[in-house]
Amino acid sequence: VQLQASGGGLVQPGGSLRLSCVASGRTFNNGAMGWFRQISGKEREFVAGIRWNDGHKHYANSVKNRFSLSRDNAKNSMYLQMNTLKPEDTAVYYCAATDRNWVIGYLYQTEAYKWWGQGTLVTVSS
Numbered sequence: 022v023q024l025q026a027s028g029g030g031l032v033q034p035g036g037s038l039r040l041s042c043v044a045s046g047r048t049f050n051n052g053a054m055g056w057f058r059q060i061s062g063k064e065r066e067f068v069a070g071i072r073w074n075d076g077h078k079h080y081a082n083s084v085k086n087r088f089s090l091s092r093d094n095a096k097n098s099m100y101l102q103m104n105t106l107k108p109e110d111t112a113v114y115y116c117a118a119t120d121r122n123w124v125i126g127y128l129y130q131t132e133a134y135k136w137w138g139q140g141t142l143v144t145v146s147s
Contacts, residue, residue: 084110089101
């Protein structure tokens with residue numbers, strides 16, 4: 022399985038970006054996909070995720086009401102629409118996937134995911 026993340030870039034505070042994650046090598050009918058982000062020297066933190074079997078979406082408190090997930094089953098893809106971006110959103114964003122139907126609480130943990138993309142850099146700065 023390969024995950025290809027894209028869509029990062031430089032944006033001003035208050036702006037928007039849309040990240041994409043395309044999975045190849047496997048069709049995900051079960052399990053979940055998620056976005057994590059990491060700042061140099063800090064641990065990778067959960068941003069948002071979607072469980073494939075029921076479409077349940079879950080978000081970190083820091084991004085609720087600003088970020089929104091969507092998916093395209095036919096394209097085996099997931100998208101993260103990021104609005105009202107703040108400088109503290111600056112990080113490398115990683116998409117991740119698992120084929121296990123974990124409970125929602127566990128999907129906030131990096132350990133829940135088996136496959137990881139290469140990361141895409143988001144920089145929010147004026």
